[in-house]
Amino acid sequence: MKTRFAALVIIFSAVVAVSLFLGPTPINPFLPDETSREILTSIRAPRIAVAVLMGMALGASGAVLQGILRNPLADPYILGISSGASLTAAIGIIGGVTVLGTFTIPAFAFAGAIITGGIVGIMGWKRGGLWPERLLLAGVGLSFLFSALLMLIMSISRDEGIRRAMLWIFGDLSMSDWERVPYGAVLVFGGIALSLWRAKALNALILGDEFAHSLGFAPQTERVLLFVSVGLMTAASVSLGGMIGFIGLLMPHIARFFTGSDNRLLVPASALGGGALLCVADLIARTALPPMELPAGIITAIIGAPYFLYLLRRKDVLSI
Amino acid sequence: MLSRYRTKGRHSREGGNPEKNWIPGQARNDTHDMRHLVMGIAWLLLFTFYFSLSTVSAAADPPKRIISLAPNMTEVLFALGLGDRIVGVTSFCDYPPEAKKKPRIGGMSNPSLEAVVRLKPDIVVMTTDGNPKEFEERLKSMGIRTFVSTARRLSDLPEGVRDLGAALGVKKKADEFADNFEKALVKARARQSHSGAHRKKVLFIVWPDPLIVAGPDTVIDDALTLIGAENIASDAKTEYPKYSVEEVLRRSPDLIIIGRGMDSGDVKKVSAGLLRRLGSLPAVKQNRVFFVGDGLFRLGPRTLKGIAEISPLMDGQ
Incomplete structure (x- = not known):
C-alpha cells in the first residue's frame, strides 16, 4: 500500500513538472528565453496550480461524499453546488458585473456554491441531523431547478455573455491567474485536512450510523463536519475554473482499486489522482490543436473513462 | 510641511x-x-x-508587431495598410485572403494567452464585441499594450478607426478611411430619401435553421434603417434573437434577406425548409427572398459593400 501511494506521489509530481514545460511550444527548462520565462511564470504555472487545486478538490470531495452518502454514484456536483455556482456566475457574466475586477466571477460562483450548499444542508436536516438520502434528493432537486434557471437566462440574454458563460460552464482554465491561487489553496487544503482529520470517522460512517456510534463517533456531528469540508472544496473548485466532470465521480473509484476503501489513504489518493488527471487533461487541452484551446472537462472524461472501464473489467471488486 | x-x-x-x-x-x-x-x-x-x-x-516608434483579436479589426487593419505589421490573428480572421496566412492565436472568445505572448506583440487590437474583458486585463497586467475598439454600431466605426489610426501611427490613412466611410453613409441615406415610396418591411435572416435574425442594436439593423427599410425584428429583446416563425407569418415582411457567411455555401439548402414553412407569405410567393454576402456581418471596410448590396433590393415594388 505504501509503495503504491509513493508511486502515486511520484507520478503526480512528474505530471506537474512535465505539463509545466510541454505545451503548444515546448519550453527547454534549462535554457528558457525571456518570452518563455514569462509564459512559464505568468501563464502556465498559475494555470497548472489552478488545475491541480481543482482536481485535488474534486477527487477528495468525491471520495468523502461517496462515503457520507453511502452511494457510489455521488459526486460533488450531485448536490447542486455546481449548478448554483454556474447560475450565479452566469448572472455575473451576462449582467456584466465587474465590481471586483477579474475576481468578480469567481466570487459570484463561490457565493452561489456556498448558498446552494447551505440550502442543501437545510433541506437535508431533520430530527437533529443530516440524512444521506435527504441530502442526495435535495441536491438533485436543486440541481434541476438551477440548471433550468441557467438555461432560461442564457436563452433570453445577449450574445457575447453567453459565449463566455458557456466556456465557464464547460470548465475553462485558460484565464487562470495567480490571484486565484492563494484563496483556492487555503480552501482546498483546508477541506482536505478536515476530511483527513475525520477520515477514521468516515470509515465508520460507511458501515452505518449504529456501527459508527458503537465505535465512539457521533454520526451526525461527523457528517456535518465532512459535509462542510465537501462544500468548501467543491465551492473552491467551481469558483476556480468552472465545472469539470468525471473526476469527482470516478477518480475515487479508480483510487479505490489501488488503495482499498480506507479513507485515510483513499482521500489523499483521490486528491493526488484528481490533480494529476486534470493537469494532464489541461496539458492536452492546450496542446492538441494549437492555438485553439479545448475545454479541459471534455478531455478528463475522454482519457479517464476508458481507463476506469478497463479497471472495472480487470479488478475483482464488488462494492465501494 | x-x-x-x-x-x-x-x-x-x-x-x-x-x-x-x-x-x-x-x-x-x-x-x-x-x-x-x-x-x-x-x-x-x-x-x-x-x-x-x-x-x-x-x-x-509606432507599434510594429500587431495582433488582432477580431475579424472585423483585422479587415480594418489591412484596409489601413498595416497588413505586414500584423503578426497574429484569430482563427475567424478569413478576410482579406492574406489574413489566412497569418499565425493563428485561437478564437475570439478564447484566444490563447500563451500564443499571444509568444508572438511578442507591441499592441493587441481587441473589441468589446466578442473578446473577454479578462483577457484584456491579463494582457495589461503583463505589460502588453492593448487597443480596445468599442465600435459596435454603424455610426461608431469612423471614430473608432480614427482612434485606432492615432494609436498605430497611421493617422492620415485612418482619417481618410473614416471620411470616406462617413461620406458613403451620407450617400446611402440620400439615395433612400430620393427613392421615396413607403418603408419596406424587411426580415434579415442570419441563419435559417434554427431561425436566427438580426434584431435591434446591430449593424444590420442600422443599415436597414439607413436605407429606409424597417426591420420587423427590431423590437426583439436581444441582438440576434432566435425568432418565432409564427411571428414572421404574422408580420409578413415585404422582403426577406438571407445572409450567407463566407464558407456556408449550403445556406440555400438549409433555408429550403424554412421557406417552405413560410410559403404562404407574399414575399416568398412573389420571389422576394434574396441571398446576400456577409458584408454586414462584420463592422469593417466591407460593411459598405453590404449596404450597397441590400440597398437596390428596396427599389422593387
Missing part, C-alpha cells in the same frame, strides 16, 4: 534680522525641510523627464 516652511519664512522677514531668531535645532529643521523639498522637486523632475521620454519614444 510646505506651509510650515512658508510660515517660517514670513517670520524671519518680519523679524528683520534672522540671526536674532536663531535657536539651536531649528536650523537643523530648516535644512531638513529644505532637503525634503529638493528631493521632492528632483523626484518630480525625474518623473517629468521619464514621461516626456516615454511619450517621445512612443510617438517616434
Whole structure:
C-alpha cells in the first residue's frame, strides 16, 4: 500500500513538472528565453496550480461524499453546488458585473456554491441531523431547478455573455491567474485536512450510523463536519475554473482499486489522482490543436473513462 | 510641511534680522525641510523627464508587431495598410485572403494567452464585441499594450478607426478611411430619401435553421434603417434573437434577406425548409427572398459593400 501511494506521489509530481514545460511550444527548462520565462511564470504555472487545486478538490470531495452518502454514484456536483455556482456566475457574466475586477466571477460562483450548499444542508436536516438520502434528493432537486434557471437566462440574454458563460460552464482554465491561487489553496487544503482529520470517522460512517456510534463517533456531528469540508472544496473548485466532470465521480473509484476503501489513504489518493488527471487533461487541452484551446472537462472524461472501464473489467471488486 | 516652511519664512522677514531668531535645532529643521523639498522637486523632475521620454519614444516608434483579436479589426487593419505589421490573428480572421496566412492565436472568445505572448506583440487590437474583458486585463497586467475598439454600431466605426489610426501611427490613412466611410453613409441615406415610396418591411435572416435574425442594436439593423427599410425584428429583446416563425407569418415582411457567411455555401439548402414553412407569405410567393454576402456581418471596410448590396433590393415594388 505504501509503495503504491509513493508511486502515486511520484507520478503526480512528474505530471506537474512535465505539463509545466510541454505545451503548444515546448519550453527547454534549462535554457528558457525571456518570452518563455514569462509564459512559464505568468501563464502556465498559475494555470497548472489552478488545475491541480481543482482536481485535488474534486477527487477528495468525491471520495468523502461517496462515503457520507453511502452511494457510489455521488459526486460533488450531485448536490447542486455546481449548478448554483454556474447560475450565479452566469448572472455575473451576462449582467456584466465587474465590481471586483477579474475576481468578480469567481466570487459570484463561490457565493452561489456556498448558498446552494447551505440550502442543501437545510433541506437535508431533520430530527437533529443530516440524512444521506435527504441530502442526495435535495441536491438533485436543486440541481434541476438551477440548471433550468441557467438555461432560461442564457436563452433570453445577449450574445457575447453567453459565449463566455458557456466556456465557464464547460470548465475553462485558460484565464487562470495567480490571484486565484492563494484563496483556492487555503480552501482546498483546508477541506482536505478536515476530511483527513475525520477520515477514521468516515470509515465508520460507511458501515452505518449504529456501527459508527458503537465505535465512539457521533454520526451526525461527523457528517456535518465532512459535509462542510465537501462544500468548501467543491465551492473552491467551481469558483476556480468552472465545472469539470468525471473526476469527482470516478477518480475515487479508480483510487479505490489501488488503495482499498480506507479513507485515510483513499482521500489523499483521490486528491493526488484528481490533480494529476486534470493537469494532464489541461496539458492536452492546450496542446492538441494549437492555438485553439479545448475545454479541459471534455478531455478528463475522454482519457479517464476508458481507463476506469478497463479497471472495472480487470479488478475483482464488488462494492465501494 | 510646505506651509510650515512658508510660515517660517514670513517670520524671519518680519523679524528683520534672522540671526536674532536663531535657536539651536531649528536650523537643523530648516535644512531638513529644505532637503525634503529638493528631493521632492528632483523626484518630480525625474518623473517629468521619464514621461516626456516615454511619450517621445512612443510617438517616434509606432507599434510594429500587431495582433488582432477580431475579424472585423483585422479587415480594418489591412484596409489601413498595416497588413505586414500584423503578426497574429484569430482563427475567424478569413478576410482579406492574406489574413489566412497569418499565425493563428485561437478564437475570439478564447484566444490563447500563451500564443499571444509568444508572438511578442507591441499592441493587441481587441473589441468589446466578442473578446473577454479578462483577457484584456491579463494582457495589461503583463505589460502588453492593448487597443480596445468599442465600435459596435454603424455610426461608431469612423471614430473608432480614427482612434485606432492615432494609436498605430497611421493617422492620415485612418482619417481618410473614416471620411470616406462617413461620406458613403451620407450617400446611402440620400439615395433612400430620393427613392421615396413607403418603408419596406424587411426580415434579415442570419441563419435559417434554427431561425436566427438580426434584431435591434446591430449593424444590420442600422443599415436597414439607413436605407429606409424597417426591420420587423427590431423590437426583439436581444441582438440576434432566435425568432418565432409564427411571428414572421404574422408580420409578413415585404422582403426577406438571407445572409450567407463566407464558407456556408449550403445556406440555400438549409433555408429550403424554412421557406417552405413560410410559403404562404407574399414575399416568398412573389420571389422576394434574396441571398446576400456577409458584408454586414462584420463592422469593417466591407460593411459598405453590404449596404450597397441590400440597398437596390428596396427599389422593387
